[in-house]
Amino acid sequence: MWYEESVFYQIYPLGFCGAPFENDGKLEHRILKVLDWIPHMKKLGINAIYFSPVFESDTHGYNTRDYGLIDTRLGTNDDFKKVVKALHKENIQVVLDGVFNHVGRGFWAFKDVQEKRWDSAFKDWFYLSFDGNSNYNDGFWYEGWEGNYDLVKLNLRNPAVIDHILDKVNYWIDFFDIDGLRLDVAYCLDHEFLRRLREFTDSKKNDFFLLGEVLHGEYGRMLNDMHLHSLTNYQCYKGIYSSFNSANMFEIMHSLMRLFGPEDWTVCRGAHLLSFADNHDVTRIASILNDERNLPLVYTLVFTMPGIPCVYYGSEWGAKARKEEGDPALRVSFDKPEWNGLTEHISRLADIKKSSNALNYGGLRIVVLTNKQVIFERNSGDQRIMVAINMDDNPYTAHFDAGCGQAKELISGNVHDFGGGSTLQARSSEIWLMER
Numbered sequence: 001m002w003y004e005e006s007v008f009y010q011i012y013p014l015g016f017c018g019a020p021f022e023n024d025g026k027l028e029h030r031i032l033k034v035l036d037w038i039p040h041m042k043k044l045g046i047n048a049i050y051f052s053p054v055f056e057s058d059t060h061g062y063n064t065r066d067y068g069l070i071d072t073r074l075g076t077n078d079d080f081k082k083v084v085k086a087l088h089k090e091n092i093q094v095v096l097d098g099v100f101n102h103v104g105r106g107f108w109a110f111k112d113v114q115e116k117r118w119d120s121a122f123k124d125w126f127y128l129s130f131d132g133n134s135n136y137n138d139g140f141w142y143e144g145w146e147g148n149y150d151l152v153k154l155n156l157r158n159p160a161v162i163d164h165i166l167d168k169v170n171y172w173i174d175f176f177d178i179d180g181l182r183l184d185v186a187y188c189l190d191h192e193f194l195r196r197l198r199e200f201t202d203s204k205k206n207d208f209f210l211l212g213e214v215l216h217g218e219y220g221r222m223l224n225d226m227h228l229h230s231l232t233n234y235q236c237y238k239g240i241y242s243s244f245n246s247a248n249m250f251e252i253m254h255s256l257m258r259l260f261g262p263e264d265w266t267v268c269r270g271a272h273l274l275s276f277a278d279n280h281d282v283t284r285i286a287s288i289l290n291d292e293r294n295l296p297l298v299y300t301l302v303f304t305m306p307g308i309p310c311v312y313y314g315s316e317w318g319a320k321a322r323k324e325e326g327d328p329a330l331r332v333s334f335d336k337p338e339w340n341g342l343t344e345h346i347s348r349l350a351d352i353k354k355s356s357n358a359l360n361y362g363g364l365r366i367v368v369l370t371n372k373q374v375i376f377e378r379n380s381g382d383q384r385i386m387v388a389i390n391m392d393d394n395p396y397t398a399h400f401d402a403g404c405g406q407a408k409e410l411i412s413g414n415v416h417d418f419g420g421g422s423t424l425q426a427r428s429s430e431i432w433l434m435e436r
Contacts, residue, residue, distance in 0.1 A: 002093060003180070003209045003229065004272050005360050006048040007303075007350040008310035009041055012280040013054050014061050015331025016313060019073035021059055023106075031074040034083045037313075038090055040337040044316060045350025048093040050182055050211075052280055054080060060327065061097070062184060063104025063150055067168035077175065084176050095180040095209060096172060100165055101188045102144075102151040105136070110152050114138055125161050127153055145185070156190040165193075166200050173204045180209030183228070187214045191225055198227040211274060219259065220267040233273035233307055235259065240277060240301060241285060244294045244391055249374045252301070253366055256376075260306040260364045268306075269363070275307035278315055280331055287320040293427045296345045297389050300411075300429035303349040304378065304387040306364055316343045345411075352410045352431060358383040368398045373424065375400070384434040385410075390424035397423040407432035 017030035053061025056069040070080045084094050109122035118130055132141030135149045145151040154161055172178050201208040212228040219231055239252035259268040277285040277298050285298060295318060303309045317338040321329040353359050362378035372392040378385045390396045402418040409416045410431040
Protein backbone atom coordinates (compact mmCIF):
# COMPACT_ATOMS: atom_id res chain seq x y z
CA MET A 1 0.00 0.00 0.00
CA TRP A 2 1.00 3.61 -0.54
CA TYR A 3 1.71 4.32 3.12
CA GLU A 4 4.54 1.76 3.19
CA GLU A 5 6.58 3.98 0.89
CA SER A 6 5.54 7.34 2.34
CA VAL A 7 7.21 10.16 4.20
CA PHE A 8 4.64 11.90 6.40
CA TYR A 9 4.40 15.52 7.49
CA GLN A 10 2.28 16.36 10.54
CA ILE A 11 0.47 19.66 10.88
CA TYR A 12 -1.58 20.70 13.90
CA PRO A 13 -3.96 23.01 11.99
CA LEU A 14 -5.34 25.16 14.82
CA GLY A 15 -1.81 26.03 15.93
CA PHE A 16 -0.27 26.08 12.46
CA CYS A 17 -2.91 28.57 11.29
CA GLY A 18 -2.72 30.78 14.39
CA ALA A 19 -6.34 30.21 15.43
CA PRO A 20 -7.48 31.38 18.89
CA PHE A 21 -7.52 28.63 21.53
CA GLU A 22 -11.16 29.19 22.44
CA ASN A 23 -13.66 28.73 19.63
CA ASP A 24 -14.90 32.29 19.12
CA GLY A 25 -17.37 31.30 16.39
CA LYS A 26 -15.83 33.74 13.91
CA LEU A 27 -15.35 32.33 10.43
CA GLU A 28 -11.78 32.75 9.22
CA HIS A 29 -10.35 30.96 6.18
CA ARG A 30 -7.07 30.15 7.91
CA ILE A 31 -6.74 26.57 6.62
CA LEU A 32 -5.86 27.97 3.17
CA LYS A 33 -2.43 28.77 4.65
CA VAL A 34 -1.56 25.12 3.94
CA LEU A 35 -1.60 25.94 0.22
CA ASP A 36 1.36 28.29 0.70
CA TRP A 37 3.38 25.50 2.32
CA ILE A 38 2.89 22.89 -0.40
CA PRO A 39 6.06 23.91 -2.30
CA HIS A 40 8.04 23.53 0.95
CA MET A 41 6.56 20.08 1.57
CA LYS A 42 7.37 19.01 -1.99
CA LYS A 43 10.95 20.26 -1.66
CA LEU A 44 11.23 18.42 1.65
CA GLY A 45 10.18 15.19 -0.05
CA ILE A 46 6.82 14.78 1.66
CA ASN A 47 4.24 12.55 -0.04
CA ALA A 48 1.69 12.19 2.79
CA ILE A 49 0.31 14.60 5.36
CA TYR A 50 -1.38 13.93 8.67
CA PHE A 51 -3.63 16.71 9.92
CA SER A 52 -4.39 16.85 13.63
CA PRO A 53 -8.07 17.73 14.34
CA VAL A 54 -9.80 19.96 11.79
CA PHE A 55 -13.44 19.60 12.86
CA GLU A 56 -15.56 21.99 14.89
CA SER A 57 -14.50 21.80 18.54
CA ASP A 58 -14.64 23.64 21.86
CA THR A 59 -10.95 24.50 22.06
CA HIS A 60 -7.99 22.32 21.03
CA GLY A 61 -9.68 20.11 18.45
CA TYR A 62 -9.93 16.93 20.49
CA ASN A 63 -13.21 18.09 22.11
CA THR A 64 -15.34 17.82 18.97
CA ARG A 65 -18.64 19.65 18.55
CA ASP A 66 -19.55 18.43 15.08
CA TYR A 67 -17.86 15.75 12.97
CA GLY A 68 -19.43 17.18 9.84
CA LEU A 69 -18.03 20.72 9.92
CA ILE A 70 -14.53 22.08 9.51
CA ASP A 71 -13.76 24.25 12.54
CA THR A 72 -15.03 27.79 12.01
CA ARG A 73 -11.62 29.11 13.11
CA LEU A 74 -10.07 27.26 10.16
CA GLY A 75 -12.64 27.93 7.46
CA THR A 76 -15.35 26.05 5.60
CA ASN A 77 -15.74 22.53 4.25
CA ASP A 78 -15.16 23.92 0.76
CA ASP A 79 -11.91 25.51 1.96
CA PHE A 80 -10.61 22.20 3.21
CA LYS A 81 -11.77 20.41 0.07
CA LYS A 82 -9.69 22.91 -1.90
CA VAL A 83 -6.66 22.13 0.29
CA VAL A 84 -7.03 18.36 -0.16
CA LYS A 85 -7.43 18.77 -3.92
CA ALA A 86 -4.25 20.86 -4.11
CA LEU A 87 -2.33 18.30 -2.05
CA HIS A 88 -3.55 15.45 -4.21
CA LYS A 89 -2.50 17.37 -7.32
CA GLU A 90 1.05 17.22 -5.93
CA ASN A 91 0.68 13.49 -5.13
CA ILE A 92 0.46 14.07 -1.38
CA GLN A 93 -1.94 11.73 0.42
CA VAL A 94 -4.15 13.13 3.19
CA VAL A 95 -4.82 11.55 6.60
CA LEU A 96 -7.16 13.14 9.15
CA ASP A 97 -7.35 12.78 12.92
CA GLY A 98 -10.32 10.60 13.86
CA VAL A 99 -11.23 11.52 17.43
CA PHE A 100 -13.88 8.91 18.20
CA ASN A 101 -13.29 7.98 21.83
CA HIS A 102 -14.72 11.23 23.19
CA VAL A 103 -16.32 14.52 22.21
CA GLY A 104 -16.52 17.99 23.70
CA ARG A 105 -19.18 19.34 26.02
CA GLY A 106 -20.30 21.42 23.04
CA PHE A 107 -21.10 18.29 21.00
CA TRP A 108 -24.65 18.65 19.73
CA ALA A 109 -25.92 15.33 21.17
CA PHE A 110 -24.47 16.07 24.60
CA LYS A 111 -26.07 19.50 24.61
CA ASP A 112 -29.39 17.78 23.88
CA VAL A 113 -28.89 15.65 27.01
CA GLN A 114 -28.08 18.76 29.05
CA GLU A 115 -31.34 20.33 27.88
CA LYS A 116 -33.72 17.35 27.98
CA ARG A 117 -31.93 15.10 30.49
CA TRP A 118 -33.64 11.66 30.67
CA ASP A 119 -36.01 12.66 27.85
CA SER A 120 -33.11 13.07 25.42
CA ALA A 121 -32.95 10.52 22.61
CA PHE A 122 -29.15 10.71 22.89
CA LYS A 123 -28.65 9.90 26.56
CA ASP A 124 -27.38 6.41 25.69
CA TRP A 125 -24.69 7.87 23.44
CA PHE A 126 -22.66 8.49 26.59
CA TYR A 127 -21.81 6.79 29.88
CA LEU A 128 -23.92 8.81 32.31
CA SER A 129 -26.12 8.52 35.36
CA PHE A 130 -28.89 10.81 36.57
CA ASP A 131 -28.21 9.70 40.14
CA GLY A 132 -25.09 11.83 40.37
CA ASN A 133 -23.66 15.17 39.30
CA SER A 134 -20.74 16.34 37.18
CA ASN A 135 -17.91 18.74 37.95
CA TYR A 136 -19.84 21.24 35.83
CA ASN A 137 -23.05 20.82 37.90
CA ASP A 138 -25.03 19.39 34.97
CA GLY A 139 -27.40 17.55 37.29
CA PHE A 140 -26.10 14.20 36.05
CA TRP A 141 -22.80 12.32 36.18
CA TYR A 142 -20.91 11.28 33.05
CA GLU A 143 -17.63 9.58 32.29
CA GLY A 144 -14.86 11.84 31.04
CA TRP A 145 -11.80 10.46 29.29
CA GLU A 146 -9.13 9.70 31.89
CA GLY A 147 -10.80 12.09 34.33
CA ASN A 148 -10.93 15.01 31.87
CA TYR A 149 -14.56 16.11 31.99
CA ASP A 150 -14.25 18.46 29.05
CA LEU A 151 -13.82 15.23 27.05
CA VAL A 152 -17.10 13.32 27.19
CA LYS A 153 -16.60 9.61 26.54
CA LEU A 154 -18.72 8.16 23.73
CA ASN A 155 -20.52 4.83 24.03
CA LEU A 156 -19.00 3.03 21.06
CA ARG A 157 -21.14 -0.02 21.75
CA ASN A 158 -24.26 1.91 20.88
CA PRO A 159 -25.18 1.12 17.24
CA ALA A 160 -26.53 4.64 16.75
CA VAL A 161 -23.17 6.12 17.72
CA ILE A 162 -21.30 3.80 15.37
CA ASP A 163 -23.70 4.61 12.54
CA HIS A 164 -23.25 8.34 13.14
CA ILE A 165 -19.45 8.09 13.04
CA LEU A 166 -19.43 5.89 9.95
CA ASP A 167 -21.81 8.29 8.24
CA LYS A 168 -19.39 11.15 8.87
CA VAL A 169 -16.37 9.12 7.74
CA ASN A 170 -18.33 8.30 4.60
CA TYR A 171 -18.81 12.05 4.06
CA TRP A 172 -15.11 12.77 4.66
CA ILE A 173 -14.16 10.23 2.00
CA ASP A 174 -16.81 11.26 -0.52
CA PHE A 175 -16.58 15.05 -0.11
CA PHE A 176 -12.96 15.67 0.92
CA ASP A 177 -11.50 12.53 -0.74
CA ILE A 178 -9.25 11.74 2.24
CA ASP A 179 -6.90 8.74 2.15
CA GLY A 180 -6.76 7.64 5.76
CA LEU A 181 -7.37 8.24 9.45
CA ARG A 182 -5.13 8.49 12.47
CA LEU A 183 -7.25 7.22 15.36
CA ASP A 184 -6.77 9.24 18.54
CA VAL A 185 -6.17 7.14 21.69
CA ALA A 186 -6.79 3.97 19.67
CA TYR A 187 -5.83 1.90 22.71
CA CYS A 188 -9.11 3.04 24.33
CA LEU A 189 -11.37 2.23 21.38
CA ASP A 190 -13.76 -0.71 21.38
CA HIS A 191 -12.37 -3.46 19.16
CA GLU A 192 -15.73 -4.25 17.60
CA PHE A 193 -16.02 -0.59 16.62
CA LEU A 194 -12.55 -0.79 15.07
CA ARG A 195 -13.57 -3.90 13.14
CA ARG A 196 -16.63 -2.10 11.80
CA LEU A 197 -14.56 0.93 10.87
CA ARG A 198 -11.96 -1.16 9.03
CA GLU A 199 -14.66 -3.10 7.19
CA PHE A 200 -16.38 0.12 6.16
CA THR A 201 -13.28 2.02 5.01
CA ASP A 202 -12.04 -1.01 3.08
CA SER A 203 -15.34 -1.00 1.21
CA LYS A 204 -14.91 2.69 0.33
CA LYS A 205 -11.24 2.62 -0.69
CA ASN A 206 -9.22 -0.58 -0.75
CA ASP A 207 -6.06 1.36 0.08
CA PHE A 208 -7.58 3.47 2.87
CA PHE A 209 -5.06 3.78 5.72
CA LEU A 210 -5.90 3.31 9.42
CA LEU A 211 -3.22 4.39 11.90
CA GLY A 212 -3.77 3.93 15.62
CA GLU A 213 -2.29 6.10 18.36
CA VAL A 214 -0.90 3.77 21.04
CA LEU A 215 1.54 4.69 23.80
CA HIS A 216 2.49 1.19 24.97
CA GLY A 217 1.44 -2.43 24.69
CA GLU A 218 2.18 -5.52 22.63
CA TYR A 219 2.35 -3.99 19.18
CA GLY A 220 2.10 -7.21 17.20
CA ARG A 221 -1.01 -8.38 19.03
CA MET A 222 -2.57 -4.93 18.90
CA LEU A 223 -2.11 -4.66 15.14
CA ASN A 224 -4.06 -7.88 14.66
CA ASP A 225 -6.70 -7.37 17.34
CA MET A 226 -7.34 -3.72 16.52
CA HIS A 227 -7.79 -4.23 12.76
CA LEU A 228 -5.37 -1.40 11.95
CA HIS A 229 -2.65 -1.04 9.32
CA SER A 230 -0.18 0.74 11.58
CA LEU A 231 0.45 2.11 15.07
CA THR A 232 2.47 5.02 16.45
CA ASN A 233 5.91 3.78 17.50
CA TYR A 234 6.12 5.36 20.94
CA GLN A 235 8.15 2.36 22.10
CA CYS A 236 11.11 3.62 20.05
CA TYR A 237 10.36 7.34 20.43
CA LYS A 238 11.95 7.59 23.87
CA GLY A 239 14.85 5.36 22.90
CA ILE A 240 15.75 7.59 19.97
CA TYR A 241 16.54 10.76 21.94
CA SER A 242 17.63 8.90 25.09
CA SER A 243 20.27 6.91 23.20
CA PHE A 244 21.87 10.07 21.87
CA ASN A 245 21.65 11.90 25.21
CA SER A 246 23.19 9.04 27.18
CA ALA A 247 25.64 7.89 24.46
CA ASN A 248 24.03 4.46 24.57
CA MET A 249 23.04 3.17 21.15
CA PHE A 250 22.30 -0.19 22.76
CA GLU A 251 19.01 1.24 24.08
CA ILE A 252 17.40 2.10 20.76
CA MET A 253 18.84 -0.92 18.96
CA HIS A 254 17.42 -3.24 21.64
CA SER A 255 13.96 -1.75 21.03
CA LEU A 256 14.31 -2.00 17.26
CA MET A 257 15.51 -5.59 17.37
CA ARG A 258 12.68 -6.55 19.73
CA LEU A 259 10.17 -5.11 17.28
CA PHE A 260 11.73 -5.83 13.90
CA GLY A 261 14.67 -8.22 14.30
CA PRO A 262 15.07 -11.61 12.58
CA GLU A 263 14.32 -13.84 15.57
CA ASP A 264 11.11 -15.87 15.88
CA TRP A 265 10.01 -13.88 18.92
CA THR A 266 10.19 -10.54 17.08
CA VAL A 267 7.00 -8.57 17.77
CA CYS A 268 6.42 -6.60 14.56
CA ARG A 269 8.59 -8.06 11.83
CA GLY A 270 7.23 -6.85 8.51
CA ALA A 271 5.00 -4.24 10.11
CA HIS A 272 5.17 -0.54 9.26
CA LEU A 273 4.84 1.53 12.45
CA LEU A 274 4.87 5.34 12.36
CA SER A 275 8.35 6.60 13.35
CA PHE A 276 8.89 10.10 14.72
CA ALA A 277 11.35 12.24 16.65
CA ASP A 278 8.57 14.46 18.06
CA ASN A 279 4.95 15.49 17.55
CA HIS A 280 2.26 17.82 18.88
CA ASP A 281 2.18 16.12 22.31
CA VAL A 282 5.89 15.99 23.26
CA THR A 283 8.92 18.25 23.58
CA ARG A 284 10.44 19.08 20.22
CA ILE A 285 13.53 17.05 19.43
CA ALA A 286 15.78 20.13 19.18
CA SER A 287 14.85 21.03 22.77
CA ILE A 288 15.27 17.58 24.28
CA LEU A 289 18.67 16.68 22.79
CA ASN A 290 21.66 17.57 24.95
CA ASP A 291 23.74 18.22 21.83
CA GLU A 292 22.00 19.73 18.80
CA ARG A 293 24.79 18.43 16.56
CA ASN A 294 23.04 15.07 16.84
CA LEU A 295 19.89 16.34 15.10
CA PRO A 296 20.89 15.11 11.62
CA LEU A 297 21.87 11.74 13.12
CA VAL A 298 18.48 11.41 14.82
CA TYR A 299 16.69 11.95 11.53
CA THR A 300 18.98 9.50 9.74
CA LEU A 301 17.84 6.90 12.27
CA VAL A 302 14.15 7.84 12.01
CA PHE A 303 14.25 7.57 8.21
CA THR A 304 16.24 4.34 7.96
CA MET A 305 14.85 2.22 10.81
CA PRO A 306 11.86 0.01 9.91
CA GLY A 307 8.72 2.12 9.75
CA ILE A 308 7.07 5.16 8.22
CA PRO A 309 8.93 8.40 9.02
CA CYS A 310 6.90 11.42 10.08
CA VAL A 311 8.21 14.99 10.48
CA TYR A 312 6.37 17.48 12.70
CA TYR A 313 6.05 20.90 11.09
CA GLY A 314 8.87 23.22 12.14
CA SER A 315 11.10 20.49 13.50
CA GLU A 316 12.67 20.04 10.06
CA TRP A 317 14.64 23.24 10.62
CA GLY A 318 15.20 22.70 14.35
CA ALA A 319 12.35 24.66 15.95
CA LYS A 320 12.33 24.41 19.75
CA ALA A 321 9.60 24.05 22.39
CA ARG A 322 9.21 22.10 25.61
CA LYS A 323 6.16 20.21 26.84
CA GLU A 324 6.30 21.91 30.25
CA GLU A 325 5.76 25.25 28.51
CA GLY A 326 2.25 24.05 27.63
CA ASP A 327 0.66 22.55 24.55
CA PRO A 328 0.29 25.91 22.75
CA ALA A 329 4.09 26.24 22.77
CA LEU A 330 4.33 22.93 20.88
CA ARG A 331 1.65 23.97 18.37
CA VAL A 332 2.76 27.41 17.24
CA SER A 333 2.19 29.28 14.00
CA PHE A 334 5.22 30.03 11.82
CA ASP A 335 4.94 32.87 9.33
CA LYS A 336 6.72 30.84 6.68
CA PRO A 337 8.83 27.69 6.46
CA GLU A 338 12.59 27.87 6.91
CA TRP A 339 15.33 26.00 5.07
CA ASN A 340 18.76 25.18 6.50
CA GLY A 341 21.29 22.36 6.66
CA LEU A 342 19.00 20.12 8.70
CA THR A 343 16.12 20.64 6.28
CA GLU A 344 18.40 19.81 3.37
CA HIS A 345 19.52 16.63 5.14
CA ILE A 346 15.94 15.53 5.78
CA SER A 347 15.04 16.24 2.16
CA ARG A 348 17.84 13.95 1.02
CA LEU A 349 16.75 11.26 3.48
CA ALA A 350 13.19 11.47 2.18
CA ASP A 351 14.31 10.89 -1.40
CA ILE A 352 16.45 7.92 -0.33
CA LYS A 353 13.67 6.38 1.77
CA LYS A 354 10.93 6.64 -0.86
CA SER A 355 13.04 5.03 -3.58
CA SER A 356 14.53 2.17 -1.52
CA ASN A 357 12.97 -1.30 -1.35
CA ALA A 358 15.38 -2.19 1.45
CA LEU A 359 14.35 0.78 3.63
CA ASN A 360 10.66 0.33 2.84
CA TYR A 361 10.42 -3.44 3.19
CA GLY A 362 13.74 -4.88 4.35
CA GLY A 363 14.57 -6.73 7.53
CA LEU A 364 16.94 -5.51 10.24
CA ARG A 365 20.35 -6.84 11.24
CA ILE A 366 22.96 -5.23 13.50
CA VAL A 367 26.47 -5.28 12.02
CA VAL A 368 28.43 -3.12 14.51
CA LEU A 369 27.22 -1.77 17.84
CA THR A 370 29.07 0.25 20.48
CA ASN A 371 27.93 2.95 22.89
CA LYS A 372 28.43 5.74 20.35
CA GLN A 373 28.31 3.95 17.01
CA VAL A 374 25.98 1.65 15.15
CA ILE A 375 25.99 0.06 11.73
CA PHE A 376 22.89 -1.88 10.75
CA GLU A 377 21.69 -3.57 7.59
CA ARG A 378 18.34 -3.40 5.82
CA ASN A 379 17.94 -6.18 3.23
CA SER A 380 14.90 -6.72 1.00
CA GLY A 381 16.41 -9.49 -1.11
CA ASP A 382 16.73 -7.37 -4.22
CA GLN A 383 18.55 -4.56 -2.42
CA ARG A 384 20.94 -4.31 0.51
CA ILE A 385 21.61 -1.10 2.43
CA MET A 386 23.80 -0.39 5.45
CA VAL A 387 23.29 2.59 7.73
CA ALA A 388 26.22 3.90 9.78
CA ILE A 389 25.95 6.44 12.61
CA ASN A 390 28.79 7.89 14.70
CA MET A 391 27.78 10.24 17.53
CA ASP A 392 31.35 10.61 18.85
CA ASP A 393 33.40 13.80 18.58
CA ASN A 394 36.14 11.74 16.96
CA PRO A 395 36.27 9.69 13.76
CA TYR A 396 35.59 5.99 14.13
CA THR A 397 36.90 3.14 12.00
CA ALA A 398 34.85 -0.06 11.91
CA HIS A 399 36.18 -3.39 10.65
CA PHE A 400 33.58 -5.88 9.44
CA ASP A 401 32.81 -8.09 6.48
CA ALA A 402 30.79 -5.87 4.16
CA GLY A 403 30.29 -8.64 1.64
CA CYS A 404 31.49 -6.36 -1.15
CA GLY A 405 34.37 -4.05 -1.93
CA GLN A 406 32.53 -0.79 -2.54
CA ALA A 407 29.20 0.91 -2.02
CA LYS A 408 27.53 4.12 -3.10
CA GLU A 409 27.09 6.52 -0.19
CA LEU A 410 23.56 7.79 -0.79
CA ILE A 411 23.59 11.00 1.25
CA SER A 412 26.68 12.48 -0.41
CA GLY A 413 26.63 10.50 -3.63
CA ASN A 414 30.27 9.46 -3.14
CA VAL A 415 31.73 5.97 -3.48
CA HIS A 416 32.61 4.24 -0.21
CA ASP A 417 35.55 1.79 -0.26
CA PHE A 418 35.50 -0.91 2.43
CA GLY A 419 39.16 -1.83 1.98
CA GLY A 420 41.08 -1.33 5.23
CA GLY A 421 37.99 -0.63 7.28
CA SER A 422 35.20 1.95 7.16
CA THR A 423 36.00 5.30 8.73
CA LEU A 424 33.11 7.50 9.87
CA GLN A 425 33.72 11.17 10.48
CA ALA A 426 32.84 12.72 13.84
CA ARG A 427 29.09 13.32 14.38
CA SER A 428 28.17 11.86 11.04
CA SER A 429 25.92 9.33 9.36
CA GLU A 430 26.17 7.48 6.07
CA ILE A 431 23.83 5.25 4.06
CA TRP A 432 25.57 2.69 1.86
CA LEU A 433 23.92 1.02 -1.11
CA MET A 434 25.87 -2.23 -1.27
CA GLU A 435 27.16 -3.68 -4.50
CA ARG A 436 25.74 -6.98 -5.72
